[in-house]
Amino acid sequence: MSISEKKPSVDPGSRIQDQKEQKLPMLALLALATAVFITSLTETLPAGLLPAMSSDLNVSESATGQTVTIYAIGTALTAIPLTAATAGWRRKQLLLVAMAGFAVANTVTAVSENYSVTMVARFVAGVAAGLAWALLAGYARRMAPPHLQGKAIAIAMAGIPVALSLGVPAGTFLGKVISWQAAFLTMTGLTVLLLVWIAAIVPDYPGQKAEARTPMLRTLKVPGVTPVLFVTLVFVLAHTILYTFIATFLDELGMGDSIDVVLLVFGAASLVSIWVVGSQINQRLRGLMIGATLLIAVAAALLAVLSDSTAMVYLAVVLWGLGWGGAPTLLQTAAGDAGGEQADAAQAMLVTLWNVAMAGGGILGGILLDAVGSTSFPWTILVLLVPVLVVVLAARSHGFPAKRASVDA
Template identity: 70%
Template sequence: MSNSTASKAGSPNRARSDRPVGALPLPALLALATAVFVTSLTETLPAGVLPAMSADLGVGEAAMGQAVTVYAIGTALTAIPLTAATAGWRRKRLLLTAVAGFAVANTVTALSAHYALTMAARFLAGVAAGVAWALLAGYARRMVPVHLQGRAIAVVMTGIPLALALGVPAGTFLGAAVGWRVTFLVMTALAAVLLAWIVLTVPDFPGLPRGGRVPVRRTLAVPGVTPVLFVTLVLVLAHTILYTYVAAFLDHLGMGGSTGPVLLAFGGASLLSLWFTGLHIDRRLRALTLGGTVLFAVASGTLAAATDSAALVYAAATLWGLGWGGAPTLLQTAVGDAGGEAADTAQTMLVSVWNAAMAGGGVVGGLLLDLLGAAALPWSVLLLLVPVLTVVAAARTHGFPVRRGPSGA
């Protein structure tokens, strides 16, 4: 294969020519969705079993809570260099390696009796997540024709709301019933099943030829990439500030015992949003991004006003889920469209920005909570969403265009 041919085969923007128009390879896409589920649940599971983990390892809950932060840092720091180092690997080999990394990290977490070893395992899980997140959206795009790429990514991204709405509560229940260590071992078993699923159903693609990966600096110069990365940074920061401290905010409203049901309403609405996004993203990416941000803003304003109304809180959680559920799919699709031949690098950069925003959201939200109190959280989110709306509205030619053309997918 010549370098030119290899480059085309390696580009996430090229659809498979042997797949019928309108067909989605669901077994393979669902395997990728399960990989997203494993990635998301591995990240958030410590939050559901935090008291038991901290007691067992002999540290405070605040110190144990850093298990989530260390995971995000591992992803943010290593996604770009590791993806560059493995650019020439066959895609299936790289995906299997990332899933195996989750299996190892969760096994060590389950068996560890030492806080430092547990945190090292969490960092390793974050590294595996960086590789997986940088790979999965592009993998989905390569399986289907251009006009179905947004829908394919939407199928894969169902793993995120499923992990938040079902996985974390189930993991919390299992941890209470049989212990947090068993919960992490179940995650290892799921990763082992996923390895076999990938081997059987997911097609392989070549990596990029030597020198075929576009450098970060050149990618940032591609029109549209920077606006998408900015929107990702600020939108995820806003979401993380609210999501991380939603229990504290509900306690401030006198609804401390309703965190589970409120998050269930959020998760259910997120699934509905993702389904709707999957149906319309290939023709309405810009409108969906604007609409989702507006819904999130309305939800934040409602939470700010919901001083004594449980009904308003549940309504706001539903609006929040409707606004947020499609965001990962929309942003992954937008950055891939904008990146063009630099889509691999652009999507890797989005992974780093996303996880940096998550780590920053935990810090900023904590500072707001200490300095201004829980009532300031929804107002800060509302303030952050103003530049998000401004940039999306302005990026009508590149980034969030009115129409997705053949060059934009």
């Protein structure tokens, strides 16, 4: 080849500049964030509606709290097998099927007058969540250039604090003003709108080819994956014990009329948290995870010893929200980074353990509520967070490293 035929060399500086000028597909990512919002709100909505639901379904509040548990069990039992079975499906098709499942399940929940039927509907919603959660973080990654993948996941995961800050308080308000059934029917309407949005805006991607799939259990041997999964299990368990029964906990403090306000404060703090995590996760994932654990521990300590002060309860709720809001993004990013080429398998395992923890939190919280009372919740959280902090501190090489080696600064 002559000199004149040689291709011009690419200036590395211009390549970096082109990369920086790439933008995120915001409308598509916001659709994913709305899907996350619906999955999160569907799971946690009963927390603000326990008294009304238990009255209409003629069961105790601890039994009604198990509507959160059965949802989590549905996700935990099906996330890994369904993720494996649908690995070859096109991503958009799978997301549409999952969200349609929410529309059906929330409608049945709203019209049901029977506790058993309600529990079946909640289980189906959990199955739909297992499908959705296992693909949403990976979907967001595929929409973004490498240097923006952390931010793309943070945007998608913003649906969680929005659900907590706006969705649950709004659902609680609807439950007071109209009925708890209206809250679930509103979820159905939102889901139908989202199905149209996804069909029109969200790009499609192929599933995995059969030869590229790896047995999921082999992922546990990848350095860093097991610590992340352990932290996910115990961290989420600690959070769920209190959050599932937050209405009952506040009732015992004489703050039963302030449930929607408390949840609004919690969610607002969570929004701040996810903004901080989204902007700092590339450089400070480890520090952010340590900080999240300590913030929730301090919040639990305040609720344990100073809950007779309304001001201290609100301060604890703010700290709790600051610790919790960015946690899903931190844990999903850590799992994806640790899993490497087996990131999808790591994400499916994280989803499973997340919902095992949600189910365990509902069960353990119900047992504690009946046996000891809700004042035991903060002390239980403190005990659970000790091993979480130890594992995060120990996983400095893999799992929660100081710097994310897989991300371009």
